[in-house]
Amino acid sequence: MICWNPPPMGWVKLNVVSGFSIARQKAVSGSIIKNEEGNILGSGFRVHHLVGTVALAEAIALLHGVQFASEMGSRYVIAESDSRLVINNINSKEDDYSETRPLTWDVKASTRNFSECRFQFVAREGSSVAHAMAEEGLPIRLFLG
Template sequence: MIHWNPPPSNWVKVNVDAGFSAAKQLTTSGFVIRNEEGLILGSGFRVHNLVTTATMAEAIAALHGLQFASDMGFSHVILESDSKLTIKNLTFPGGDYSETRSVTFDVKVWARSFSGCRFEFTARQGNSVTHALAEEGMRRLEDCF
């Protein structure tokens, strides 16, 4: 069984996920920040218009998750996503030439603002809380932190 795993001591885990509706031309980015005990230290979702692909929505979710973690003052962050492509683009040592390259670049810039920052893939089952937040954003159609 796959489930959420806590970060090491003195680190936080930022789980991110995106909701996407091509019909509504609407996406949401959800994020949850938890410590090694599993306590939720922050969470929220943002609603976006005119994002045209799920891939871009996932990259934007990563960006917003890191921005929120930075705003909260965390120094050691593991960003976890169930998007293999997003994690691949963020960890690939060469240039990102995908449609998300501008967002990927911004995520990498934000990552340098932390003392430690890692990017990891998790299966959807390990990201269920964040997935639920992204879905809630699609229902509410407003930002919530």
């Protein structure tokens, strides 16, 4: 069973999630920040208009999550997303020519206030708290319907 794993002592873990509607070109992103004891330090949601793909929705969710962690004053951050594509683009040393390029560049730039930030892929089941928050924070059935 895949479950949430705490960050190392002194670090926080940021989990992000997004929901996306092709028909409405809307996305919702949610983020949750927890410490090594599993205590929630902050969470938030945003609705985004004119989003055309799932990859863009995930990149937007990660950007807003990283900005949120920075605003909270976090110094050591592990950012997790269930989008392998977006995480790979951010971690790549090669030039990113994907549609998410402007967003992944902004994500990297937003980490300058951190002492250290790691980006990693986590299966959807490993971020169940963020997904549950998204379902509670915005009626996904109405949003995506």
